[in-house]
Amino acid sequence: MAQRPEQSDSVARASEPSPGDADIVASEGRALLRVTGDWILAHHSRLNDRVRALHAQTQADMPVDVAGLSSLDTAGAGLLHALLGAERVAALLADGAALPPAQRALLRAVAEAIEGREPAPAAAGGSALGDVLAHVGQATLVFWRHVSGLTGFIGLILETALRVALQPRRWRVTALVANLERTGLDAVPIIALLTFLVGAVVAFLGATVLANFGASIFTVELVAYSFxxxxxxxxxxxxxxxxxxxxxxxxxxxxxxxxxxxAIRVLGLDPIELLVLPRVYALLIALPILSFVAMVSGLVGGMLVAALKLDISPVLFLSRIQDNVGLIHFWVGMAKAPIFAFLIAVIGCLEGFRVQGSAQSVGEHTTSAVVQSIFVVIVVDAIAALFCMEMGW
Known part of the structure; x- marks a missing residue:
C-alpha cells in the first residue's frame, strides 16, 4: 500500500539529523550544561559559534548532561573537547553510563590526540658529565647499529653471489656492462686529471724541500712511492x-x-641479485683499472714537473723508477683497490635500501653513503699501511 505524501514527508523529517546544540539551564537550583542533538561535521560551523559563545560562561565545576547527545563524529568530538575542557572530558569518560561505548571510544581517541599535541614539560636539567656520557652512549649505539647492519649486508651479498655463481643463466651481464660504463669509463677523465695535478704538486713540493739538502734527484722516488x-x-x-x-x-x-x-619482490625476484650484485661486480672491475690510471697519471704529472724544474728527462725519470722502486709497491697499492671497491659498493647499496620513502630521506642517505665510504677508505688504508710496515713490504 502506497504512503500518502504527508506520511512520507514526516518520515523524511524524522530521518534528518537534528542539529546539535549546547545550552546552560537551571537544574535543582544550580547551572547545568546540557549537550543535545547531533555533533557532526554537517553542523560544524553552527556548533563552533555556539562553543565560542558558551566558553566564557561555563565554569570549571559546572555539571554536564550529555543524555541528549544523539550522534558524534571526529569534528564534533573536537568541539566538545574545546567546550568542556580536558578535566571534564576525563570525568565524562570515567563515567561509563554517560555515553554509549562507541561515542566514549571516539571522544577518548580525539582527546588523547588533542592533548598529545600540547608541549611536554621541560625535562629537569642533568649534570654536564651525565649529558656527555649519554651522548657518548647514543653515538656508540648508532655506530654499533651501522657496523652490524653493514656486516649483515655483506654476508647477504656473499651468500647471494655464491648461489648465483653456480647458475650462469642468472648472471646479469647487461646490467654489469652498463654499471661498468658508468662507474669506470665515465670516471677516467676526472681521475686522470686530478691525479695528474696532485702528482705535479707532490713533485713540486718534493723538489722544493729536497733542493735544500742537495737531493733533488730523489723527487723521482718520492713521486713513485707515494703514487x-x-x-x-x-x-x-x-x-x-x-x-x-x-x-x-x-x-x-x-x-x-x-x-x-x-614490486621486484612481488614478482618473485631478489633485489640483491638484481640490483646489488651487478653494481658490486662492476666496481670490483672498475676501481683497479681506475687505480692504475691514477698511478700512471700521477707519475706523468711528477715527470712533467721534474723535466721542467729539475731538468730530469723522462728517460732518466723512468730509469730511476725501474732501478730503485720495487714492483712490490705497485702490488701493494693494487691489492687495496678490490677491498675499497667492495666496501664502497656495499655501503652505497645499503644506504639506498635504508631510504624511508621521501625525497628528504634520499638526500640524507646519499650524504651518509659518501661520508661513510670516504671514512672507511681512509681507515682501511691506514690499517693496510700499518700492516705492510710491520710485514716489511
Missing part, C-alpha cells in the same frame, strides 16, 4: 666514493621511495 703505494689507489677510491656511492644510493633509494623494490 704506487698510497695516492693512486686512495685518490681513485675517494673520487669513486663521492661519485659512485652517491649514485648507487640515489638510484636504489629512488626505487625504494617509488615502491619499485616491493
Amino acid at each position: 704506487l703505494r698510497e695516492f693512486g689507489v686512495m685518490l681513485a677510491a675517494i673520487i669513486v666514493a663521492g661519485r659512485t656511492a652517491s649514485s648507487f644510493t640515489a638510484q636504489i633509494g629512488s626505487m625504494r621511495a617509488n615502491e619499485e623494490i616491493d
Whole structure:
C-alpha cells in the first residue's frame, strides 16, 4: 500500500539529523550544561559559534548532561573537547553510563590526540658529565647499529653471489656492462686529471724541500712511492666514493621511495641479485683499472714537473723508477683497490635500501653513503699501511 505524501514527508523529517546544540539551564537550583542533538561535521560551523559563545560562561565545576547527545563524529568530538575542557572530558569518560561505548571510544581517541599535541614539560636539567656520557652512549649505539647492519649486508651479498655463481643463466651481464660504463669509463677523465695535478704538486713540493739538502734527484722516488703505494689507489677510491656511492644510493633509494623494490619482490625476484650484485661486480672491475690510471697519471704529472724544474728527462725519470722502486709497491697499492671497491659498493647499496620513502630521506642517505665510504677508505688504508710496515713490504 502506497504512503500518502504527508506520511512520507514526516518520515523524511524524522530521518534528518537534528542539529546539535549546547545550552546552560537551571537544574535543582544550580547551572547545568546540557549537550543535545547531533555533533557532526554537517553542523560544524553552527556548533563552533555556539562553543565560542558558551566558553566564557561555563565554569570549571559546572555539571554536564550529555543524555541528549544523539550522534558524534571526529569534528564534533573536537568541539566538545574545546567546550568542556580536558578535566571534564576525563570525568565524562570515567563515567561509563554517560555515553554509549562507541561515542566514549571516539571522544577518548580525539582527546588523547588533542592533548598529545600540547608541549611536554621541560625535562629537569642533568649534570654536564651525565649529558656527555649519554651522548657518548647514543653515538656508540648508532655506530654499533651501522657496523652490524653493514656486516649483515655483506654476508647477504656473499651468500647471494655464491648461489648465483653456480647458475650462469642468472648472471646479469647487461646490467654489469652498463654499471661498468658508468662507474669506470665515465670516471677516467676526472681521475686522470686530478691525479695528474696532485702528482705535479707532490713533485713540486718534493723538489722544493729536497733542493735544500742537495737531493733533488730523489723527487723521482718520492713521486713513485707515494703514487704506487698510497695516492693512486686512495685518490681513485675517494673520487669513486663521492661519485659512485652517491649514485648507487640515489638510484636504489629512488626505487625504494617509488615502491619499485616491493614490486621486484612481488614478482618473485631478489633485489640483491638484481640490483646489488651487478653494481658490486662492476666496481670490483672498475676501481683497479681506475687505480692504475691514477698511478700512471700521477707519475706523468711528477715527470712533467721534474723535466721542467729539475731538468730530469723522462728517460732518466723512468730509469730511476725501474732501478730503485720495487714492483712490490705497485702490488701493494693494487691489492687495496678490490677491498675499497667492495666496501664502497656495499655501503652505497645499503644506504639506498635504508631510504624511508621521501625525497628528504634520499638526500640524507646519499650524504651518509659518501661520508661513510670516504671514512672507511681512509681507515682501511691506514690499517693496510700499518700492516705492510710491520710485514716489511
